[in-house]
Amino acid sequence: MSAHPRLSLNQATIKRASLAEALEVTAAGGYRAIGLWREPVAEVGLAEASARLTDSGLRFTSLCRGGFFTMPEGPARRASIDGNRRAIEETATLAAAGAPGSTAVLVLVAGGLPEGSRDLVGARARVAEAIAELVPDAEAAGVQLSIEPLHPMYASDRAVVSTLGQALDLAAPFAPGTVGVEVDTFHVWWDPEALDQVARAGREGRIASYQVCDWATPLPGDVLLARHYPGEGVIDFATFTAAVEATGYDRDIEVELFNADIWAAPFAEVVARTAASFDRVVAPHLARAAAPSPA
Amino acid sequence: MSAHPRLSLNQATIKRASLAEALEVTAAGGYRAIGLWREPVAEVGLAEASARLTDSGLRFTSLCRGGFFTMPEGPARRASIDGNRRAIEETATLAAAGAPGSTAVLVLVAGGLPEGSRDLVGARARVAEAIAELVPDAEAAGVQLSIEPLHPMYASDRAVVSTLGQALDLAAPFAPGTVGVEVDTFHVWWDPEALDQVARAGREGRIASYQVCDWATPLPGDVLLARHYPGEGVIDFATFTAAVEATGYDRDIEVELFNADIWAAPFAEVVARTAASFDRVVAPHLARAAAPSPA
Numbered sequence: 001m002s003a004h005p006r007l008s009l010n011q012a013t014i015k016r017a018s019l020a021e022a023l024e025v026t027a028a029g030g031y032r033a034i035g036l037w038r039e040p041v042a043e044v045g046l047a048e049a050s051a052r053l054t055d056s057g058l059r060f061t062s063l064c065r066g067g068f069f070t071m072p073e074g075p076a077r078r079a080s081i082d083g084n085r086r087a088i089e090e091t092a093t094l095a096a097a098g099a100p101g102s103t104a105v106l107v108l109v110a111g112g113l114p115e116g117s118r119d120l121v122g123a124r125a126r127v128a129e130a131i132a133e134l135v136p137d138a139e140a141a142g143v144q145l146s147i148e149p150l151h152p153m154y155a156s157d158r159a160v161v162s163t164l165g166q167a168l169d170l171a172a173p174f175a176p177g178t179v180g181v182e183v184d185t186f187h188v189w190w191d192p193e194a195l196d197q198v199a200r201a202g203r204e205g206r207i208a209s210y211q212v213c214d215w216a217t218p219l220p221g222d223v224l225l226a227r228h229y230p231g232e233g234v235i236d237f238a239t240f241t242a243a244v245e246a247t248g249y250d251r252d253i254e255v256e257l258f259n260a261d262i263w264a265a266p267f268a269e270v271v272a273r274t275a276a277s278f279d280r281v282v283a284p285h286l287a288r289a290a291a292p293s294p295a
Numbered sequence: 296m297s298a299h300p301r302l303s304l305n306q307a308t309i310k311r312a313s314l315a316e317a318l319e320v321t322a323a324g325g326y327r328a329i330g331l332w333r334e335p336v337a338e339v340g341l342a343e344a345s346a347r348l349t350d351s352g353l354r355f356t357s358l359c360r361g362g363f364f365t366m367p368e369g370p371a372r373r374a375s376i377d378g379n380r381r382a383i384e385e386t387a388t389l390a391a392a393g394a395p396g397s398t399a400v401l402v403l404v405a406g407g408l409p410e411g412s413r414d415l416v417g418a419r420a421r422v423a424e425a426i427a428e429l430v431p432d433a434e435a436a437g438v439q440l441s442i443e444p445l446h447p448m449y450a451s452d453r454a455v456v457s458t459l460g461q462a463l464d465l466a467a468p469f470a471p472g473t474v475g476v477e478v479d480t481f482h483v484w485w486d487p488e489a490l491d492q493v494a495r496a497g498r499e500g501r502i503a504s505y506q507v508c509d510w511a512t513p514l515p516g517d518v519l520l521a522r523h524y525p526g527e528g529v530i531d532f533a534t535f536t537a538a539v540e541a542t543g544y545d546r547d548i549e550v551e552l553f554n555a556d557i558w559a560a561p562f563a564e565v566v567a568r569t570a571a572s573f574d575r576v577v578a579p580h581l582a583r584a585a586a587p588s589p590a
Contacts, residue, residue, distance in 0.1 A: 118531040124487070153448040155485035156529045157512045166487040190450035192419070192461040217452045221516045234451045236413040 001030040003275035004283045008033035008061040010211070010256030011040065013274060014267045019044055021267060023056040029271035033059035033101075033252040035209075036094060038087060046090055050097035060098030061105065061252045062146065062209050063091040068111035069130035070123040070160055081130060084108075085137050092141040103251055104143045105208045107182055109150065112157040123160045128170055131179060139178045146208035147171055148182035151190075153223055164188050164197035171206055180208030183244060184256070186215055186227050189235045195243050202247020210244045211254045212237060212282050220260070227257045229273060231281040241285035250288050253278075296325040298570035299578045303328035303356040305506070305551030306335065308569060309562045314339055316562060318351040324566035328354035328396075328547040331389060333382060341385055345392035355393030356400065356547045357441065357504050358386045363406035364425035365418040365455055376425060379403075380432050387436040398546055399438045400503045402477055404445065407452040418455045423465055426474060434473045441503035442466055443477035446485075448518055459483050459492035466501055475503030478539060479551070481510055481522050484530045490538050497542020505539045506549045507532060507577055515555070522552045524568060526576040536580035545583050548573075 009026045011017070011034060017025065019040040026034045034056075041049040041063075053060060066087040069080045087106055095104035110127045113120060131145065138145050147167040150159035161167050167181040181201055188194045201207045214233030219226045230237055255274050262270055283289065304321045306312070306329060312320065314335040321329045329351075336344040336358075348355060361382040364375045382401055390399035405422045408415060426440065433440050442462040445454035456462050462476040476496055483489045496502045509528030514521045525532055550569045557565055578584065 113529055118529050120484070120529075120531065121534075151447065152485040153446070153514065153518075156510060162485050163487060189415070190447040190457050192458060215451060219448065219518055223448075223514055223518070234408055234413050236415065239416075
C-alpha cells in the first residue's frame with residue numbers, strides 16, 4: 001500500500017478506530033503522517049499515546065481540538081481555558097513523539113453562541129480574548145494555535161468563526177508561529193473571498209494546516225456529517241490547491257471526513273480510498289512532492 | 296386584526312394558499328402589504344392577479360423570483376433570460392396594480408452550479424453577465440432588480456451569490472434604482488461583515504428590500520425549510536433592524552418563512568403569528584413607523 005508523501009490522515013476519518021488501530025491502519029496504508037484527536041489519545045493516556053505514535057513512525061500533523069470558549073467569564077470559561085492549556089501541552093508532547101517533520105499544531109474550533117444568547121458580536125469578542133489568554137502558553141510550548149473557520153451553517157451551534165478573513169483578523173495581533181489558521185476546503189470553498197484570503201494567509205505566514213474534503217448536496221440530516229472524499233463533490237481542488245501551494249505552504253495535507261457511511265466502512269478500505277482520492281484530485285496540483293506518489 | 300403598518304407578508308409564508316386566499320387572509324390580518332410569487336400569479340394569469348391585488352387594497356412589495364442564470368450560453372440560458380424578462384414585466388404590472396407605496400422589486404436568486412460543474416468562479420461571472428443583459432429591460436420597465444445573497448449552505452445548488460458584499464459588488468456597475476440588493480436576516484446574520492455591508496448598501500442606495508426571519512438549529516432534514524418566526528431563533532433583530540433603519544431604509548419589511556410546520560398550519564393563524572412576532576422583535580427597533588402598531 002502507498003499514499004502520497006504529503007498526505008496525512010486525520011483520525012476522525014476513521015472515527016471508530018482506537019488510537020492503536022488508527023496508527024496501524026494508517027501506517028499500513030502507506031501514509032507518512034496522521035492528525036490525532038484528544039479523546040482517543042486520552043483513552044490510553046498521553047504517555048502511552050506518544051510511545052505508540054513514535055513506534056508507528058508517522059509524522060504528527062495536528063491535534064483536534066481546542067477552542068469552545070465563547071461563554072462569558074465564570075467557572076465554565078475557566079474550565080475551557082484550562083482544558084485548552086492541557087491541549088497545548090498534549091500537542092507539544094505528541095509533536096515531539098512524531099517522526100521528524102511533525103508540526104505542533106492545535107486546531108481551535110471557536111464554539112457557538114452560548115445557550116440562549118443572540119450576541120454573536122460578543123461571542124466573537126470572547127474568542128479573541130481566549131486566544132490572547134492562551135498565546136503565552138502556546139508560545140512557551142512551541143505550539144501553533146490554528147484558528148479554524150467553520151462553514152457558516154455551523155455559526156450558531158459550533159463555531160462563531162465563519163470565514164478565513166475573520167480567522168486572519170483574529171490571528172493578526174499575534175506572531176504567525178504562535179497563531180495561524182486552518183484552511184479547510186469544505187468550510188471555505190463557497191467564500192467569494194476565499195482565494196484572496198488564502199493568498200493573504202500566505203503573505204502573513206499563517207497557514208498552519210491545509211485540509212481537503214468535498215462538499216455535495218443534498219446535505220445529510222445531520223449537517224455535521226456532510227463531508228465527502230475529495231472529488232466526490234463540487235469543490236475545485238485544482239484551483240484551491242494551487243492557491244495554497246502558491247503561498248509556499250509545504251506541510252502535510254490532512255483529509256478529515258465526517259460521514260456516517262465512511263465511518264461505517266472498514267478502516268483499511270477508508271484509508272485506501274482516501275489515498276486514492278487524494279492522488280486523483282489533489283496530488284496533481286501540488287508544487288512540492290517529496291516523491292512522486294506511486295499510483 | 297391588525298399588523299404593523301410596515302409589515303409585508305411574503306406569500307411563500309402561506310405557500311399552500313392560492314393567490315385569492317393569500318390576498319384575503321393577508322388583508323383580513325390587518326396587513327397593508329404583500330410580496331407575491333410568480334407561480335400563484337401565473338395560475339390565475341397576470342391580468343386577473345393584478346385586478347385582485349388592486350381589489351385587496353394591499354401594497355405590492357416584491358415578486359419572487361427571477362434569476363437562475365448560472366448556466367453557460369445556449370438554449371437553457373436563453374430560456375432563463377427570456378423568463379427573467381417576463382418576470383420584469385410582471386413586476387412592473389403588479390407594482391402598478393398595488394396600492395400607493397408599492398415597490399417594483401424583482402428578487403433575483405442566482406442559481407447554483409450547473410450540473411456536473413465545479414467552476415464557481417465561472418458561474419459567478421455568468422450571473423454578472425445575466426444581470427448586465429437584463430438591466431436595460433428593468434430600467435425601461437421601472438423595475439429594481441434585487442440581488443439576493445443566499446446562505447452559503449445553498450452555494451452549490453441554489454445561489455452562487457453568498458454574501459451581501461458580493462451582491463453589492465455585482466450591483467456596483469449599475470444604477471441603484473435598477474439594481475439593488477436583498478437584505479434577508481436568515482441568509483446574512485452569520486457574516487462578520489454583515490453590519491458593515493448593510494451600512495455600505497445604505498450609502499450606495501441599494502437596499503431594495505429588508506426581509507426578516509430567524510435561524511435556529513438543529514437544521515431540518517431539508518435545509519431549505521429552516522426558516523423560523525422572528526424571535527424563535529438566534530438572530531439579533533434589534534441590532535440588525537437598527538442597522539438597516541440607520542441607512543434610511545423606509546420601505547415595507549417582508550417576513551418570508553419556508554418551514555414545513557408553518558406551511559401545515561391554518562393560514563389565518565400563520566398570518567396572525569407572523570404579525571405578533573414582528574411586533575415583538577422587529578417593530579420596537581424601527582425608526583420609521585407610519586403609525587404605532589396596536590398590540
